[in-house]
Structures are given as C-alpha cells and as structure tokens.
Amino acid sequence: MSVPTREVARRVFAEEFNDAGYTFKESDDERAPVYALLPTGAHANRVFVVGTLTETEDIGEDSEYWRGRIVDPTGTFFTYAGQYQPEAANALRDLEPPAYVSVVGKPRTFETDDGGVNVSVRPESISVVDADTRDRWVVETAERTLDRIETFEDDDNEYAAMARDHYDLPVETYEESVVEALRSLEEEEADAPETEA
Amino acid sequence: MTVQQHAREIYEQFSDQLDVTVEEVEERLDTLVNEYSIPADEARRSVVSNYLDEADMDRDDLSGGSNETVQVGDIDADEEWIDLRVAVADLWEPQSESISQVGLLGDESGTTKFVAFETSDLPELTEGESYALGNVVTDEYEGDYSVKLNRTTSITELDEEIEVGDDSTTVEGALVDIQSGSGLIKRCPEEGCTRVLQNGRCSEHGEGDGEFDLRIKGVLDDGGDVHEVIFDQEATEDLTGIGLDEAKQMAMDALDTTVVADEMAEGVLGRYYRVTGPTLGRYVLVNEMESLGGADAESTLIRARSI
Numbered sequence: 353m354s355v356p357t358r359e360v361a362r363r364v365f366a367e368e369f370n371d372a373g374y375t376f377k378e379s380d381d382e383r384a385p386v387y388a389l390l391p392t393g394a395h396a397n398r399v400f401v402v403g404t405l406t407e408t409e410d411i412g413e414d415s416e417y418w419r420g421r422i423v424d425p426t427g428t429f430f431t432y433a434g435q436y437q438p439e440a441a442n443a444l445r446d447l448e449p450p451a452y453v454s455v456v457g458k459p460r461t462f463e464t465d466d467g468g469v470n471v472s473v474r475p476e477s478i479s480v481v482d483a484d485t486r487d488r489w490v491v492e493t494a495e496r497t498l499d500r501i502e503t504f505e506d507d508d509n510e511y512a513a514m515a516r517d518h519y520d521l522p523v524e525t526y527e528e529s530v531v532e533a534l535r536s537l538e539e540e541e542a543d544a545p546e547t548e549a
Numbered sequence: 550m551t552v553q554q555h556a557r558e559i560y561e562q563f564s565d566q567l568d569v570t571v572e573e574v575e576e577r578l579d580t581l582v583n584e585y586s587i588p589a590d591e592a593r594r595s596v597v598s599n600y601l602d603e604a605d606m607d608r609d610d611l612s613g614g615s616n617e618t619v620q621v622g623d624i625d626a627d628e629e630w631i632d633l634r635v636a637v638a639d640l641w642e643p644q645s646e647s648i649s650q651v652g653l654l655g656d657e658s659g660t661t662k663f664v665a666f667e668t669s670d671l672p673e674l675t676e677g678e679s680y681a682l683g684n685v686v687t688d689e690y691e692g693d694y695s696v697k698l699n700r701t702t703s704i705t706e707l708d709e710e711i712e713v714g715d716d717s718t719t720v721e722g723a724l725v726d727i728q729s730g731s732g733l734i735k736r737c738p739e740e741g742c743t744r745v746l747q748n749g750r751c752s753e754h755g756e757g758d759g760e761f762d763l764r765i766k767g768v769l770d771d772g773g774d775v776h777e778v779i780f781d782q783e784a785t786e787d788l789t790g791i792g793l794d795e796a797k798q799m800a801m802d803a804l805d806t807t808v809v810a811d812e813m814a815e816g817v818l819g820r821y822y823r824v825t826g827p828t829l830g831r832y833v834l835v836n837e838m839e840s841l842g843g844a845d846a847e848s849t850l851i852r853a854r855s856i
C-alpha cells in the first residue's frame with residue numbers, strides 16, 4: 353500500500369509567483385495535481401508564503417468571499433478564500449491588518465478581462481506569525497530561488513526548459529529581486545533597536 | 550548425509566528443550582530408514598515432528614542450525630532467523646500480560662525493537678548490558694522491522710560493551726500542516742492496544758470509553774522536502790504549552806474535543822522548527838525540538854551577489 357506523497361510547498365517571492373501564469377498537469381488523470389510553472393524552472397503545486405497582510409476585503413456578492421493582500425519585499429501576493437476555505441476565510445475576516453501572516457496554499461490562475469493572467473494563492477491555512485518567522489522566510493526563499501537560478505542552465509532541468517518555452521522572462525530579473533529582498537532585511541535590522549539581552 | 554549426521558543435527562535442535570541423547574535420535578531414525586525403508590529426509594521430518602510434539606513447539610520455533618550474525622540496521626526481511634550482538638538500549642513497560650519484556654536493542658548500525666514473551670521463559674535482559682542473542686526471528690509491521698525472542702533463543706552476556714549507534718534524524722522546516730487525529734485524542738483502553746479511537750470506536754476492539762492522550766501529527770516542509778513528524782504528549786506540551794489537563798478542560802468547556810487542535814494550531818502553524826528523534830515508518834518521533842528564529846541574511850546576500 354503506497355501513500356500518495358504530499359506535494360512540497362515551494363518558496364517563491366511574490367514577483368516571481370505573479371509571473372507564474374502557466375499551469376499544467378503531469379498525467380491525464382482528472383484528479384492529477386495541477387502545477388504552476390515558476391519562471392526560474394520549477395513546478396509548484398503548493399506554496400508557503402510569509403509576509404505582511406496589508407488589506408482584507410469581502411468582495412463576495414451572494415456569500416462571503418475574502419481577498420487578502422500579503423506583501424513581501426518584492427511584491428504582493430493575492431489570496432482568496434470563500435465558503436470552501438472556511439478556516440482561511442474566518443482568518444481573513446478576523447485579522448486586523450497590518451499583521452505578519454503565513455499562508456500555505458495552492459497556486460491558482462484566472463484570466464482577466466484584458467487577456468492577462470492573474471496568479472493567486474488558494475489558502476489551506478492562514479496563521480499569524482512573528483517578525484522572526486518572516487525574516488527566516490525571506491532568507492529561505494532567497495536560498496531556494498538561488499538554487500533554482502543556479503541550476504537553470506543544467507541540461508537535464510526539464511522545468512527550466514519548459515520555462516524557456518512558455519515564458520520570455522530572464523532569470524536575472526529574479527536574481528536582482530533576491531538581492532533587493534535580502535538588502536531590505538539587512539536595512540531593517542540596522543534600523544531596528546538593539547534587542548539583545 | 551548419513552543417519553548419524555541427521556541424528557546429530559536433530560539432537561542439536563532439541564538438546565535445549567528435551568532430555569534426549571544422540572543415540573536415541575539415531576535409533577528412531579534408523580528404525581524408519583532401515584526397517585521401514587523410508588527415505589532419510591522423510592524419516593528426519595517424522596522424527597522432528599515427534600520431538601516438536603514432545604517439546605510443545607511449533608516448527609517455526611525451530612532453528613535451522615547456525616544463523617548469520619547480522620547488524621540490526623541490516624534487518625530487511627520478515628521471518629528470518631538471525632543472531633545478534635547487541636546492547637539493551639531501552640526497556641519499556643509491557644502493554645500486555647503475554648509480553649515479558651519489550652524495548653530497544655542496538656548495535657553500531659542503530660536500534661531495533663524487540664519483544665520477549667512470557668511463554669518463552671527466558672532470562673531477563675538488563676538495560677545497558679550487552680548480549681549475544683542466538684536464534685531470534687525478525688518481524689515486520691507496516692514496513693518497520695523488529696525482532697522476537699523465543700524459547701529457542703540463546704542469551705549470552707558479553708564482556709565487551711556493544712556501542713549503540715544513533716539512528717535518530719534531525720529535520721527542520723515550516724510546520725505547514727497539522728493533520729487530523731491531532732490534539733486531544735482517545736486511545737483504546739484494551740490492554741496492549743494503543744490504537745486511536747475514531748468516533749469512539751477502536752478498529753480492533755470496537756466501542757470503548759478510551760483514555761485521553763495528546764498528540765500532534767504535523768508536516769515540516771523546508772521547500773525541498775516534506776517530513777511527517779509526531780509529537781507525543783510530552784512533546785506536544787513542549788510545543789504548544791498545553792498539557793493534558795488543560796486540554797481536557799478546554800474540550801469540556803466547549804463540549805467538543807476539536808477545539809484543542811485548533812487552539813494548538815494557533816501559534817505553531819506556519820512557524821519554523823527543528824526536531825530530532827527516531828524514525829518510525831514515514832514519521833519522525835519528536836524527542837527534541839527547537840523553535841527557529843530569524844535568519845542571517847548576510848551569507849545569502851554574498852551568495853546572491855556571486856552568481
């Protein structure tokens with residue numbers, strides 16, 4: 353008896369995530385997982401995001417449908433939770449921005465009226481975290497993104513090949529945003545009062 | 550093989566259990582082979598069956614002569630007869646009257662669970678001592694291996710000290726999920742059974758009152774790998790600050806046990822942890838844990854700039 357393996361939660365900054373408009377399946381099975389293709393060459397069925405929740409709004413018409421904006425050093429993640437994500441919807445209803453939050457969720461895409469593709473997170477859970485957790489996430493996400501960038505040119509990197517086929521997005525862009533994200537963290541540290549005991 | 554050789558082997562298989570001599574065994578074999586013209590193998594089988602009856606043993610209890618001495622980390626098959634040179638790393642409270650001893654045996658390759666049964670009538674093993682164990686049998690349950698001692702097992706205390714290797718693993722990552730069956734749970738009260746009740750029912754013993762326990766089945770994810778981890782009652786209290794009594798009170802106030810897991814999730818879900826413990830199947834059993842704070846951006850920044 354084999355248990356289906358759980359999909360890993362990728363670490364990706366908002367700027368790159370919002371560019372990941374191409375989705376695909378790896379089998380014809382109706383219930384096969386859907387992956388978003390990250391422009392730095394990886395497939396993501398799940399993501400783990402930490403940032404500052406800056407705004408929540410109920411944009412539902414007949415029933416509650418909550419939208420949250422979560423900001424990281426490179427951009428903004430959008431997350432939507434309705435009746436099928438009751439716990440996450442509760443969290444968005446109850447939370448008072450600004451607050452550091454972590455979100456575990458699935459990438460979802462929808463086409464806009466003008467033909468563009470919006471990428472958002474369908475949350476499995478949303479929790480309040482502290483500044484340390486946010487800082488750790490920024491460094492970890494920087495490391496994971498650099499891992500992807502460093503192996504992007506590898507011959508056997510099938511998702512990098514896929515990214516070249518489907519996007520016209522140079523990986524250098526994301527390299528720059530990694531540096532920016534890390535620098536913002538260092539500046540914050542320099543500004544923060546000494547808390548050492 | 551001659552009748553004498555067969556007789557010698559049979560004698561060795563039963564000499565610990567029965568008061569027999571090689572000559573008696575040989576006589577029985579000789580009668581079957583030479584008087585009744587039965588093939589030697591068949592005769593041997595018949596004589597062995599007789600002695601099994603006399604000793605009240607199963608054929609499974611019988612050793613096939615000399616076994617291979619293996620390391621516990623190399624055990625990878627069910628129902629193999631093996632010899633071990635091990636130290637008793639841990640002894641646990643037996644959960645059943647039929648079990649005389651249960652615990653962990655270890656050598657430099659790691660540890661494995663062992664069970665000794667009352668009916669085997671063996672001398673007791675002492676924690677921390679090293680032994681040569683002859684003729685134990687391997688067992689498999691859901692991909693995990695253990696060994697069973699039995700009445701044919703020989704136990705020899707060793708003068709040398711067997712060093713027990715550390716087979717615990719350390720994993721870290723964000724706690725991205727707390728799975729169902731976490732929080733305040735009830736376990737089957739039946740002796741030797743610790744199954745978690747589902748809707749007040751044990752899958753083995755049916756309806757039961759159950760005994761309260763705390764547990765968290767969680768998922769640590771570092772963005773590359775996913776690790777399933779189990780926090781037992783102590784580790785759960787360590788992690789969440791909620792103990793069994795408080796959890797019971799919370800459930801009573803809310804008339805609902807699920808509030809406990811929800812309350813526990815708050816403050817731990819989506820945060821980073823590093824845990825250490827032995828692996829059991831696909832789970833890491835948490836012995837030690839630490840909460841991971843902020844990280845240093847500097848080395849990553851150097852890496853980013855050097856690409």
